[in-house]
């Protein structure tokens with residue numbers, strides 16, 4: 001079968017890698033650069049399929065974007081400078097591109113259409129279209145505006161004070177970006193739990209005033225963005241795979257260099273500590289508005305824990321690999337308040353439970369998460385699939401490092417979405 005990868009146990013993992021640039025920050029750097037005045041240079045940009053979808057969409061709106069060996073240069077067109085695209089904007093597999101771009105498109109003076117892949121077509125968009133409509137946007141989509149394909153007719157927008165039912169940085173960011181297009185009105189977004197704050201930090205780097213408190217962020221409309229240079233730190237969501245690998249593969253020691261440790265993203269570090277992992281965080285000096293560290297992880301004996309509430313948005317994309325971590329701990333791990341997992345690239349409760357069960361894990365789905373009984377002997381000897389979901393693919397590849405028998409991984413190319421050189425790094429570390 002095409003795209004089937006045979007993966008086998010390793011005796012240990014050792015050495016150091018620098019994971020690629022952060023996906024959330026790379027998307028935002030291109031988008032904000034495109035609507036800024038002047039030239040933005042982005043270094044350590046993630047050349048993953050999702051961020052390249054963002055580049056392609058903004059090129060279709062007349063933005064010159066040059067890519068040379070990890071350095072991306074964006075010739076900003078200003079808040080009013082995007083051009084009506086003559087083609088459909090294809091977001092591929094990227095929810096972040098879809099939702100943040102809607103916030104930008106809602107306040108333009110033109111018409112645009114968004115389409116994505118099969119997975120995007122299942123992901124809920126009304127969480128963004130509803131608040132944008134309250135701001136005066138005209139957006140339509142399949143099933144009454146809920147799903148792609150979407151059509152957006154740019155309009156004048158008004159500010160809102162919006163209480164979001166979900167903790168989602170994509171929702172928050174879309175509303176704040178639309179808020180920049182109002183006529184000096186205030187736009188406030190409040191969330192049930194604070195989500196990642198890359199938009200707030202980066203807008204400030206582009207000279208925009210953003211107010212923030214514990215669960216809210218707000219902007220006043222009409223502020224122009226001034227181009228700036230952005231260094232993208234390593235993606236902690238990519239580092240998470242090797243953090244877990246280092247903890248569960250016997251006799252391992254891995255140093256991950258230049259990883260972004262924004263506190264709204266470091267739930268995986270909290271969980272590793274709660275479970276008793278041997279982990280050292282070594283902060284690194286840098287000029288960025290995002291903190292960076294080297295992280296050293298060693299094989300550890302682990303104990304089960306409970307992961308819920310405020311912690312969930314800080315590790316939402318890491319839950320598949322945390323489930324694998326939990327299979328090797330003493331006792332049960334309970335993950336709850338995580339029903340957002342159902343609306344990611346796949347239903348990640350079902351795909352994690354289904355695929356880990358195939359290789360011998362003791363794991364049960366719940367309504368809003370999962371329960372994993374630890375100290376499982378992962379037998380392997382199965383054909384598993386990423387289901388087209390990059391994070392499921394990487395989690396299964398890390399699982400194969402400890403399965404007794406090899407596994408066959410279907411659809412491993414999905415991993416290119418966020419970590420194109422994942423298997424190179426895995427082989428560099430494998431002993």
Ligand SMILES: O=C(O)C1=C[C@@H](OP(=O)(O)O)[C@@H](O)[C@H](O)C1
Nearest residue numbers: 024096167168169170171316317
């Ligand atoms: O804003 C972002 O860059 C992201 C926010 C999260 O999604 P939600 O906002 O839907 O929680 C996360 O899962 C996604 O990978 C990236």
Ligand SMILES: C=C(OP(=O)(O)O)C(=O)O
Nearest residue numbers: 093094095096317344345
């Ligand atoms: C959910 C993810 O991304 P997006 O929402 O951008 O598709 C992810 O990367 O795990």
